[in-house]
Amino acid sequence: MKIRINFNYFLLSLGCLLLLSLLLAPHTQPLQGAIPPETNAKAIGYQTEFGPIGTGITVFKRRVLNSRFSSDTTLLNKEKVEQMIQPKGTRRFDRNFWLAELLFIVLIAYGFGRYDSITGFIKKTGSLKYTYHLSARFIPWLTAIAVLLLLIGLVDGLVFAPIDAKQKDAYRIIFIHVPASSISLQLYVFMALMAAIGLIWHIKIAEILAAAAAPLGAALTAISLITGSIWGGGTWNTFWEWGDPRMMSVLILLFIYLSIMGLNSAIEDRRTAASATAILTLSALVIIPFVILSVNYFNTLHQAQTQIFNKNSMDPRMARPLVIMIFAFMFYTAATLLMRVRAEIIHSERNTQWVSEEAAGS
Amino acid sequence: MKKSAATAFSALVRRDLLLAYRYRAEIVNPLLYFVIIVSLYPLSVSSEPKVLATIASGVIWVAALLSALLSLDSMFRSDYEDGTLEQILMSPHPTAVLVLAKVTAHWITTGLPLVVIAPLLALSLHLDAAAFPALLLSLLIGTPALSLLGAIGIALTVGLRRGGLLLAILILPLYVPILVLSSTAIQLAAEKVPYSGPLLMLGALSVLALTLAPLATAAALRISLR
Numbered sequence: 001m002k003i004r005i006n007f008n009y010f011l012l013s014l015g016c017l018l019l020l021s022l023l024l025a026p027h028t029q030p031l032q033g034a035i036p037p038e039t040n041a042k043a044i045g046y047q048t049e050f051g052p053i054g055t056g057i058t059v060f061k062r063r064v065l066n067s068r069f070s071s072d073t074t075l076l077n078k079e080k081v082e083q084m085i086q087p088k089g090t091r092r093f094d095r096n097f098w099l100a101e102l103l104f105i106v107l108i109a110y111g112f113g114r115y116d117s118i119t120g121f122i123k124k125t126g127s128l129k130y131t132y133h134l135s136a137r138f139i140p141w142l143t144a145i146a147v148l149l150l151l152i153g154l155v156d157g158l159v160f161a162p163i164d165a166k167q168k169d170a171y172r173i174i175f176i177h178v179p180a181s182s183i184s185l186q187l188y189v190f191m192a193l194m195a196a197i198g199l200i201w202h203i204k205i206a207e208i209l210a211a212a213a214a215p216l217g218a219a220l221t222a223i224s225l226i227t228g229s230i231w232g233g234g235t236w237n238t239f240w241e242w243g244d245p246r247m248m249s250v251l252i253l254l255f256i257y258l259s260i261m262g263l264n265s266a267i268e269d270r271r272t273a274a275s276a277t278a279i280l281t282l283s284a285l286v287i288i289p290f291v292i293l294s295v296n297y298f299n300t301l302h303q304a305q306t307q308i309f310n311k312n313s314m315d316p317r318m319a320r321p322l323v324i325m326i327f328a329f330m331f332y333t334a335a336t337l338l339m340r341v342r343a344e345i346i347h348s349e350r351n352t353q354w355v356s357e358e359a360a361g362s
Numbered sequence: 363m364k365k366s367a368a369t370a371f372s373a374l375v376r377r378d379l380l381l382a383y384r385y386r387a388e389i390v391n392p393l394l395y396f397v398i399i400v401s402l403y404p405l406s407v408s409s410e411p412k413v414l415a416t417i418a419s420g421v422i423w424v425a426a427l428l429s430a431l432l433s434l435d436s437m438f439r440s441d442y443e444d445g446t447l448e449q450i451l452m453s454p455h456p457t458a459v460l461v462l463a464k465v466t467a468h469w470i471t472t473g474l475p476l477v478v479i480a481p482l483l484a485l486s487l488h489l490d491a492a493a494f495p496a497l498l499l500s501l502l503i504g505t506p507a508l509s510l511l512g513a514i515g516i517a518l519t520v521g522l523r524r525g526g527l528l529l530a531i532l533i534l535p536l537y538v539p540i541l542v543l544s545s546t547a548i549q550l551a552a553e554k555v556p557y558s559g560p561l562l563m564l565g566a567l568s569v570l571a572l573t574l575a576p577l578a579t580a581a582a583l584r585i586s587l588r
Binding site for chain 1: 511514518519521522524525528531532534535536538539542570574575578581582585586588
């Protein structure tokens with residue numbers, strides 16, 4: 001597939017952008033008066049926004065800040081203000097997220113890379129057979145590690161981790177909620193990566209991986225929503241809050257996962273289905289940064305991301321089981337993904353010689 | 363006789379507008395649908411002016427969303443059935459530009475009438491007078507994004523026999539940010555505070571859709587017609 005990009009086309013979009021800013025400029029108003037006096041906008045870290053455009057965005061943020069929630073959960077929460085005015089260098093993404101991401105990718109790459117000839121790996125039906133046999137060797141190990149980590153993590157989290165000062169034992173659902181949410185996001189990124197590879201180079205195994213990831217991702221997102229809702233019911237006194245950007249964006253993520261599955265099952269031809277699904281997956285990738293940033297950008301009911309490796313932010317005795325659980329979920333996901341991939345390979349290759357030999361042999 | 367992409371663009375827009383003019387039902391039906399949905403709310407929720415004023419922004423935008431969804435099918439369906447779509451894909455001009463022409467024509471025939479008629483409906487829903495500029499602006503900025511994003515969905519499902527419901531499932535999650543931003547803008551305007559923030563974000567989304575959606579639609583059309 002060739003995508004031709006026309007220069008005129010970009011000029012057109014640039015023109016639209018200019019027109020838009022011209023249209024909107026007179027509608028913005030100065031900062032004073034727009035923001036209630038009890039809030040010191042500077043203290044909450046809005047000073048980075050500039051000019052009349054910044055004012056508009058600030059008012060929008062303030063709207064989300066102030067509107068639907070009582071003040072103790074949101075605005076003048078001292079801890080939150082301190083979090084937001086931290087110097088830029090210290091406000092980093094959780095290293096854990098990237099560590100987990102890296103491990104996951106390395107694992108997949110290790111399983112499926114044919115280091116000797118990458119070009120030979122492409123468009124070879126033999127590679128599917130290779131993958132089928134290789135994954136058979138991987139699955140027991142991945143499953144064993146997942147079960148072991150789950151056991152250690154659950155015992156550590158439910159028994160040995162200290163009781164939270166405010167939430168008492170209710171916080172322990174974090175050991176399911178956070179891993180499920182984290183992996184559901186990572187799986188989407190992985191799926192989009194595989195979709196892009198499948199779309200561009202027509203590598204069959206990438207298409208199969210993308211198709212196998214969608215139901216898993218949907219399940220994990222559902223787990224994240226359900227556990228989050230139970231947790232919220234216990235500690236925020238509300239099971240569901242329509243105004244919270246994090247809940248909304250995760251719900252949309254679930255819908256997107258489901259729509260990807262729907263499209264994939266609606267098209268008969270597997271290759272066409274894979275390409276069509278890939279385009280949808282890549283189009284909806286926009287949601288991922290929104291899900292990740294929604295808690296840091298909009299300051300609402302859902303707390304901002306806790307820095308797991310920061311001792312002031314989280315007790316190490318709580319962080320340890322959490323990290324273990326994230327890895328447990330990752331290994332579980334990898335194992336399940338490979339099982340689905342194996343089933344998919346057998347299905348798509350059912351008319352080939354090696355599958356019938358396999359069937360006769362077993 | 364090699365002609366530029368701009369010529370092809372305007373020719374395609376003119377052709378689609380002429381077609382829409384000949385089959386006026388294509389313009390009128392989504393509009394009628396829009397009006398009917400809006401009128402269902404006062405009948406079902408409440409006819410109290412105060413209640414209507416608070417829900418007006420959401421009602422109008424939900425109706426706009428649904429009527430856009432209904433009208434999307436006409437964007438590629440008839441072209442797919444009579445083979446015009448294959449001709450479009452085979453033309454030497456960039457498919458994305460031609461797709462943009464189709465989307466433009468679709469917006470002029472379905473999006474623009476909504477913008478024209480929406481103030482009237484807003485008036486009947488007792489929307490605050492201060493919110494009208496925001497309503498018009500959000501519709502002007504937002505409806506092109508509806509057409510552009512919808513084009514991806516319809517391009518993916520055009521080859522399917524039972525694509526209608528699937529289209530709604532594919533597209534509605536992608537429409538949610540547009541809905542949230544525009545109705546927030548209108549509500550802010552009704553409360554007489556600056557509403558440029560959500561509108562600017564809406565504009566950013568629209569421009570993003572304008573730059574990337576035609577490329578995705580072109581790729582999706584190639585897959586659907588494979």
